[in-house]
Amino acid sequence: MQKNKLTGTDHKYLQIAGSLEQMIHNDILKIGDKLPSVRMLSDEYGISMGTAFQAYYYLEGKGLIESRPKSGYYVRFNQKRFPALPAAAKPEAVAETISVDEMVAAVFKKLSATDITNLALAAPAMELIPAAKLNKSLVHAFRHSASSCLNYEDVQGNLELRKQVARMAFNWGGKVNANEVVITAGCMEALSLSLQTVTRPGDTVAIESPTFFGIFQVMQSLGLHVIEIPTDAVTGIDLNYLEQAIKQSNIKACVFVPSFNNPLGCCMPDENKKALVELITKHRIPLIEDDIYGELYFGQHRPRCCKTYDTEGWVMYCSSVSKSLAPGYRIGWTIPGRFKEQFIRLKMRHTISGVTLTQHTMAHFLGIGRFDYHLKKLRSALHTQQLRYVQGIIDHFPADTKISRPQGGFVLWLELNKKVNTFQLYQEAIKYQVSVAPGRIFSMRDRYSNYMRIGYGQPWNDAVERGIRILGSLAKKLS
Template sequence: MDADTTTHRYEQLADLIVRMIDNGTLAPGVRLPSVRAIGAQYGISISTVLQGYRLLEDRGILVARPQSGFYVAATQGGTLALPSTSRLRSKASTVSISGAVAALLEHASNSALVPLGCAVPDAALLRSHRLDLALARAARQHGAHYNVYGAPRGELRLRREIARRAMRIGHALSPDDVVITSGCTEAVTLALSSVAKPGDTIAVESPTYFGLLHTLEMLDLKALELPTDPTRGVHVDALARLLDTEPVAACMLSSSFSNPLGSLMPEAQKRELLALLARHAVPLIEDDVYGDIHFMRERPRPFIALDGGANTIYCSSFSKSLAPGYRIGWIAPGAFAQQVMDRKLAFSLCSPVLPQVALADYLASGAYDAHMRRLRRLLEENLLRLTRTIEASFPAGTRVSRPAGGFALWVELPKGFDSRALFDEALEHGICFAPGDVFSASRRFRNCLRLSAGSTWSERIDKGVRRLGELARTQRTEDRGTLAVK
């Protein structure tokens, strides 16, 4: 800072930051050092630094995130609007989606296609070699000992590590409160079958994860689709009106960064929802697989960690954050412990022992926290790149979500678009994505799609997204031409 100039120090700081952005030192989406750190580095007061940051925020150069800090704006200028809030469905829908889900997963697993369809981080991003070494070491040293049926609840050391991590977010768990499952899918299946019987209705977000819809179909449960805001989640008042008129066996929601919207319900709204469900004696099943993949200073707290969470069943896994191939999830069933254990014994008896032992060793070493810091940074950068590419290549009027965690974007094309037709055409060009209609029991969201940012960003992915935008623009032009002829 130049003390002799007539320019105010906060303006000098702002100019310095702008130069660093212009020359590429500070890339879009990067978090700036804290106000305290900058003040110490340049010998200026915290209020001066804050004044400089606020000046750049007013210019649209920086973006402030509550309880997180200041970030370089993803784009300099206007950004695409958020997707529309879904409409209320007053009646439950019978789910029939299994064929579409099976076909999508088949394409999503095809490595020859540009990987925008599967919401699982690729191996290059996860870099789970230390976990693999722990698995190899356990197999080499004690393989025969672990080649047995394990305890139905799962390995005690792993359950203890999970309970310790839960304490960090205010969720008081003991190891005996935890049951290890085959991923979050088994956890959700155990939870749903414990609180509902065939023909019952489950209230869900809209759009919601197609894997959940497939599970509802297999359990012969109906889905009641709730209006969902792209940033704040389910509308509690709409749920309140429905509970006064419709019988609901349970409510199934994401804890944080829902799939596919990426919405995060504010904590006050979570408490309001818990109080509402308690008044109607409706249990809540929460899916927290994305909670560790947050871009904020603090990890969001799940429903079960809040007052009123006693009637909540908590489900999560390490499939999105560390080891999709290990298929290790867990459930904290609370008041439904006996029902869950009865079904665990019937469905799978127990989970494989060796992967649990390896994961327990890995978590105890402290390696997971360092891994997550790196992974969160990479996935946030991927989302920003994906957003910028969409803004540059998709048709006018496109809307896109802005999640503060996870690694998927929900893209809403203008009315009249057909993402199912776009999906078929994209496959012919070697591109896979998830069409919007698989995220709804009533097969809504035909003009929407979900794009995954879970792969290492590359020229191939960049070109794939741009090509997808071109295909969408072409569809738009052809549709307008058809209307003109008619």
């Protein structure tokens, strides 16, 4: 490699920083690219490691790069190019009966098709999953079970697995014991049974807007009315709006995704989560907290949960391993607070108990620390992928495209020019074997038709680049 030689009288670190800044500015170093290690930089420029560190500190201070623990320095998301975040819609607080959404069926019916570049998904690619390690836990599970895991499991769920879930809660400041945990068939069953525990048909429930369509579709099936609460792309639920809605409507429950909301990716600040719990506790309204993305944070610390601040048991915490490890295992859980007994009774009545084998397997996998290890790697991979996808969108989408800046999770939320109908775009893209989630499916009302959700669970590759390029071209054509 040809070495860079330093000249002139500036501080050496400033010269180096300036040259790196220029490379970032000119897109030679792209968002998400890894920078040389400090040792390599010192070697390349013939400077001390201290000077190399100084150059990186300087760029980090300017917000151009960021360090990641045990990994190194990376080009940071460049806010200057995207001054505006996608705007939050301000829906009227009118309760309504939910209408069936045919679009969801259209977009997600081809889930298993292998000839499609599927950017509609919010799930990790299989290559990010440690299948062989998990299979070792599986073999261990059935070999060490007296009944080969063929008999009924405890209705509340496998005790060892519940202990592990309680242990994980410690990471978000939860003081939980195994007896407070109930295992479910994925997060979806946890949400569905939580809703059935605290509502009756005809009741009104508050959700975020935009939000994952599965949340209002299950409400539709349960005969519930829905109020959509405006949600900010950075701070989440509009608490003032929610408080007003509570005063005006007889809200019987809230279902929110406070950490890395799908599709916005926003994470409510701790103080907002605390305030939210105080608000719902004051009004004795159960909060069903969907924390399915909570472990997939890119920052230094796991975000707290609403459940962290729940002193009176009004929060029904729900999560699963479906987004981080094994969707096909259907392992989720809930910490239903004061509603535990009713929840368990409902679970027994609808499905008796969960699958014994996958619960034993997961208990073992968590117990030997494999899940923690896997999550560290997964977070790092997702962060890198997100930055690479963002760069791809910058490269190929219209210049007026606005984009979310999630600090965790799987999805980017894009706001396009108002002229672009993203369902129409979806229909065009599918002709090229590219799928994307149109914004319209994230609300029960006629909203977000110029938005789209792009999942970055697949590592960047030629097929993904082609997909992003095609979506970008179609967006340009339609705008």
